[in-house]
Amino acid sequence: MASSIGRAGPQTTMAPRDPDNPATPPAVVTVRGLTKTYRASGGWRRRAAGPAPRPANDAVDLRITAGEIFGLLGPNGAGKTTLVRQLTGLLRPDAGTVSLLGHDVVRHPELASRLLAYLGQEAGALDELTVSLAAETTARLRGLDLAAARAARDEVLGELGLEPLADRPLKRLSGGQRRLACVAAALAGDRPLLVLDEPTAGMDPVARRAVWSAIDRRRAERGATVLLVTHNVLEAETVLDRVAVLDAGRVIACDTPAGLKTLVDAHVRLDLVWRGEPPSTVPEIDRLRSLARVTGRRWTLRLPQERAREVVATVTRGEAFAALDDFTLATPSLEDVYLALGGRGEGLTRQ
Numbered sequence: 001m002a003s004s005i006g007r008a009g010p011q012t013t014m015a016p017r018d019p020d021n022p023a024t025p026p027a028v029v030t031v032r033g034l035t036k037t038y039r040a041s042g043g044w045r046r047r048a049a050g051p052a053p054r055p056a057n058d059a060v061d062l063r064i065t066a067g068e069i070f071g072l073l074g075p076n077g078a079g080k081t082t083l084v085r086q087l088t089g090l091l092r093p094d095a096g097t098v099s100l101l102g103h104d105v106v107r108h109p110e111l112a113s114r115l116l117a118y119l120g121q122e123a124g125a126l127d128e129l130t131v132s133l134a135a136e137t138t139a140r141l142r143g144l145d146l147a148a149a150r151a152a153r154d155e156v157l158g159e160l161g162l163e164p165l166a167d168r169p170l171k172r173l174s175g176g177q178r179r180l181a182c183v184a185a186a187l188a189g190d191r192p193l194l195v196l197d198e199p200t201a202g203m204d205p206v207a208r209r210a211v212w213s214a215i216d217r218r219r220a221e222r223g224a225t226v227l228l229v230t231h232n233v234l235e236a237e238t239v240l241d242r243v244a245v246l247d248a249g250r251v252i253a254c255d256t257p258a259g260l261k262t263l264v265d266a267h268v269r270l271d272l273v274w275r276g277e278p279p280s281t282v283p284e285i286d287r288l289r290s291l292a293r294v295t296g297r298r299w300t301l302r303l304p305q306e307r308a309r310e311v312v313a314t315v316t317r318g319e320a321f322a323a324l325d326d327f328t329l330a331t332p333s334l335e336d337v338y339l340a341l342g343g344r345g346e347g348l349t350r351q
């Protein structure tokens with residue numbers, strides 16, 4: 001589709017409805033068969049030995065509808081950033097299509113920046129600017145006149161509690177503060193789609209809450225759609241309407257967090273933290289060791305509810321209890337879903 005959007009973008013752009021099912025909310029992002037393999041410089045085919053590289057994205061399909069907070073969840077290297085960079089027109093796919101609000105951004109990557117606000121993992125070009133100027137400049141680049149850009153700047157700095165740091169260059173801020181300033185710049189000047197790669201990485205709880213309220217306000221008051229990259233399962237469960245779980249470049253599941261959790265709701269997670277060595281004289285403990293994921297003194301077990309009850313009874317008496325520092329029993333999380341779906345296990349965080 002040819003460009004029919006102005007510099008400011010959102011006012012002249014409507015999300016298209018599904019012609020086969022007009023009752024479903026309109027799509028803001030439609031991805032079909034998206035595939036990308038990074039080639040080593042010089043071309044992997046020219047190398048004498050070694051396997052062909054694996055695709056970073058492998059036939060990914062997604063449909064994100066207007067007003068959703070949609071998540072991409074997966075461990076390091078799952079292909080989340082690669083996917084997002086193709087949506088934002090920064091990386092060309094090998095195959096597949098990406099439509100943003102009805103615009104083909106594979107053919108017209110230059111349109112992407114008019115349709116979406118992208119928060120990448122790095123501060124990059126903003127590092128030399130003050131917090132205030134970073135937000136104002138971004139708003140100006142999005143087509144706002146000076147007065148409107150300054151109003152947008154003041155609003156977002158206020159929302160995120162950044163006024164005391166407004167005159168500091170980003171490069172002189174702490175990691176969490178710099179991230180917050182980058183969020184401010186990403187949110188300055190309206191865009192109908194917010195693509196945020198780990199927006200709250202490194203932030204304290206106060207800053208995290210400010211970011212989530214600012215994002216939620218844009219959805220509630222301005223109808224923004226949000227695509228969020230994360231490997232924090234607790235955050236994903238709290239804020240996402242739907243989530244696509246990525247593993248090794250493929251979408252292995254896509255549903256609401258609650259829908260995904262029904263896949264594993266017969267199980268519970270039991271974490272045992274030992275003071276030192278677990279007691280080898282208790283036979284049940286020896287049997288559990290082979291079922292546990294061991295991280296230092298912590299054993300993590302995913303067990304059917306009935307079995308978990310028996311194990312709790314065992315570890316809360318006698319020698320086992322004396323050796324135990326702490327234990328928690330929890331209902332399944334998206335991490336359990338990810339593991340149950342065949343994910344490789346490491347790399348998702350819970351905090």
Ligand SMILES: Nc1ncnc2c1ncn2[C@@H]1O[C@H](COP(=O)(O)OP(=O)(O)OP(=O)(O)O)[C@@H](O)[C@H]1O
Pocket residue numbers: 038039056074075076077078079080081082083231
């Ligand atoms: N520029 C690049 N050149 C070659 N391989 C790359 C490049 N960028 C990413 N990859 C590879 O592509 C795969 C997907 O990487 P990607 O950065 O998309 O993962 P991710 O899910 O975003 O990870 P993270 O959570 O660490 O950000 C990985 O195997 C990675 O090593």
